[in-house]
Amino acid sequence: MSDAVVAFDASGLAQVVERARALLDDGDVIAARLLAAGAYDQAKAGAQFAARFGAAKQLVGKARQLQGDALLIEARAKMRLAAEYDAARDAGQAAGKGRPKNIPDENVFTQAEAGLSAKDIHEARKLAAAEGRAPGIVERAIAARLMAGLEPSRANLRAAVGTSTATAAERGNNLYETPAEATRVLLALERFASKVKEPACGRGAIARLLEDAGYEVDLADLVDYGTADRHGVLQRVEDFLEAEADDEQSDICTNPPYGAALNRFVAHALRVHRPRKMALLLNLNFVCGFDDPERVFAMDSNPPARIHVFTRRLPMMHRDGWDGPEASSRMNTAWFVWEADEDGNYAGPTVINRVDWKDYDIPAGSHGDPACQPDTAEASASVSAGQGAVKGPEGTGHEIDSGPKPAAVASAADPYDEAVAIVLRDRKASAAYVQRMLGISYTRAASLIERMEKEGIVGPANRAGKRDVLAVAA
Numbered sequence: 001m002s003d004a005v006v007a008f009d010a011s012g013l014a015q016v017v018e019r020a021r022a023l024l025d026d027g028d029v030i031a032a033r034l035l036a037a038g039a040y041d042q043a044k045a046g047a048q049f050a051a052r053f054g055a056a057k058q059l060v061g062k063a064r065q066l067q068g069d070a071l072l073i074e075a076r077a078k079m080r081l082a083a084e085y086d087a088a089r090d091a092g093q094a095a096g097k098g099r100p101k102n103i104p105d106e107n108v109f110t111q112a113e114a115g116l117s118a119k120d121i122h123e124a125r126k127l128a129a130a131e132g133r134a135p136g137i138v139e140r141a142i143a144a145r146l147m148a149g150l151e152p153s154r155a156n157l158r159a160a161v162g163t164s165t166a167t168a169a170e171r172g173n174n175l176y177e178t179p180a181e182a183t184r185v186l187l188a189l190e191r192f193a194s195k196v197k198e199p200a201c202g203r204g205a206i207a208r209l210l211e212d213a214g215y216e217v218d219l220a221d222l223v224d225y226g227t228a229d230r231h232g233v234l235q236r237v238e239d240f241l242e243a244e245a246d247d248e249q250s251d252i253c254t255n256p257p258y259g260a261a262l263n264r265f266v267a268h269a270l271r272v273h274r275p276r277k278m279a280l281l282l283n284l285n286f287v288c289g290f291d292d293p294e295r296v297f298a299m300d301s302n303p304p305a306r307i308h309v310f311t312r313r314l315p316m317m318h319r320d321g322w323d324g325p326e327a328s329s330r331m332n333t334a335w336f337v338w339e340a341d342e343d344g345n346y347a348g349p350t351v352i353n354r355v356d357w358k359d360y361d362i363p364a365g366s367h368g369d370p371a372c373q374p375d376t377a378e379a380s381a382s383v384s385a386g387q388g389a390v391k392g393p394e395g396t397g398h399e400i401d402s403g404p405k406p407a408a409v410a411s412a413a414d415p416y417d418e419a420v421a422i423v424l425r426d427r428k429a430s431a432a433y434v435q436r437m438l439g440i441s442y443t444r445a446a447s448l449i450e451r452m453e454k455e456g457i458v459g460p461a462n463r464a465g466k467r468d469v470l471a472v473a474a
Contacts (some may be wrong), residue, residue: 013042013066020073029084033077036070040154043067047151061149068142068152075127075138075157082124123158177202178255179315181357182281183209186335188360188432189308189353192251192277199240199269200254201227210253214443218250222257240265245273252278262286263294270302270338270346277339284309284332303348305339311354359436415440419448420457424473429458430466 016039024032047063130137138157145152183206194216198207201219204227210217211230219227219235220243227235241264252275256265262282269278287307289295310333338346419434426433429452435445449467452458459468 013039013046016042017066017069017073020070024073024077024080029077029080033074033081036073036077040067040070040074043070044151044153061146064146064151068146071152071154071157072139072142075124078120078124079128079131082121083128085121086125126158177205178281180205180209181360182255182310182314182333182335185308185310185355185357185360186253186279186281187213188435189355190277190279190306190335190337192253192279195248195250197246197250197252197273197275198254199243199252200256200265201225201235202255203227206253206255241268243273249274249276251275252280254279255281258283263292263298266298267294270298274340274344275338277337279335279337281333282336284334286334286336302338302346303350304336304346305348306335306337306351306353308335308337308353308355310334311356312358314357360432415444416448416451419445420452421473423452423458423469424471427469429469 016035020032020035020039023029023035043063043066047060047067050060050063127138141157142152145156150156187209192215195218196210196215197218197220198210199220201207201217201221203225204219207217207219207227207229217229219229219233220238220240221227221235222237222239224237225235241261250273252269252273256262266280266282266286269275286295287299289299313331314333341347415438418438422434422437423429426437429449431446431449434440434448438445449458453460453467457469457471459470461467
């Protein structure tokens with residue numbers, strides 16, 4: 001068997017690859033593409049054959065190198081053919097599946113005659129777009145696979161340059177960091193108990209902002225990322241689906257793993273952990289579905305209190321380790337918030353809110369400013385009293401403000417007078433609104449609203465979580 005494997009490494013395939021390269025250089029793109037595709041298939045089969053029968057690493061590596069060379073030639077040929085086809089089509093000299101009746105046959109050619117299918121052209125356009133954004137990315141992606149000792153396949157190339165969805169194997173730990181924009185909206189619209197559990201913490205994208213807002217965060221994940229809280233305590237490594245509830249019934253805030261485990265994850269949290277409040281960042285499609293009993297348990301038997309739907313798609317949550325071109329998200333997402341009533345039940349009804357994360361984005365220069373971070377007193381006031389828009393443990397009210405956008409970042413000394421002026425001018429007394437208008441942290445805005453209540457400028461939050469503005473602008 002080893003002799004058969006050795007026979008594969010003859011000069012024949014290498015010569016085919018070099019012939020394809022020469023054809024491409026000479027402009028015979030169709031022939032180059034066909035020859036490279038054949039060489040790719042032969043090298044792929046040879047590499048798999050060699051690996052299966054334990055051939056030397058050098059032999060497997062040689063086959064994969066030829067496969068990578070052929071793949072690069074094929075990709076370049078496809079991109080050139082697609083570009084030439086698009087140019088000819090724009091000039092009225094190319095057709096799709098059929099010939100237009102008003103153009104003589106000798107003046108037009110079809111996709112099939114160009115040696116391309118509609119799928120080939122679509123894929124080639126995407127590869128060309130990726131090359132335009134990052135010149136050389138196709139060649140670098142193939143080289144990276146070879147350096148790692150991995151097969152340079154067509155599917156891997158599409159995933160590496162961002163032109164298709166990665167396979168399950170390529171996704172690895174399936175970690176997609178949560179954009180800060182999503183967590184900022186949640187912190188503006190909801191408040192939690194002083195300690196929050198993050199059972200799918202990843203590298204701490206959500207936890208960092210929770211801590212910035214004054215919360216203590218209990219970190220855990222199925223994978224050991226070495227994530228630590230602000231006190232230096234490392235995350236626990238545990239499977240949430242097998243984790244038992246703690247005595248505190250801690251609030252939960254996380255971006256859970258999507259895929260086959262998602263329904264079980266949500267149902268397990270509601271059935272076993274029974275948090276007072278739980279906020280999960282989910283695909284909006286989670287609202288739908290009827291044939292999975294876990295989904296029905298989460299959405300029908302224990303409906304969420306609120307769903308904050310992002311009207312504008314969030315920035316792309318690229319998987320951990322992704323170094324390809326950045327893209328905008330193709331997924332509609334929402335914060336699903338479950339909140340137990342006085343009897344400990346998740347009884348709904350579900351209120352759907354539409355929110356634009358850009359209304360909650362922090363102005364440049366304000367995030368990270370010490371003056372915008374909660375001190376101990378502010379954090380305590382926020383956690384114990386909350387914002388005007390959401391009452392907290394005793395209620396399920398909410399509001400979403402609209403109107404003027406932030407004009408400037410508040411002064412570092414004391415933004416109270418500016419906050420009062422805004423509330424009196426716009427007759428809106430919510431921490432979320434003050435936060436957006438002044439560009440300060442939510443906890444700081446909440447403390448300002450509480451101070452206004454003590455001074456009789458605004459009234460207490462009603463059952464719907466809203467406050468009346470009692471004073472009148474001078």
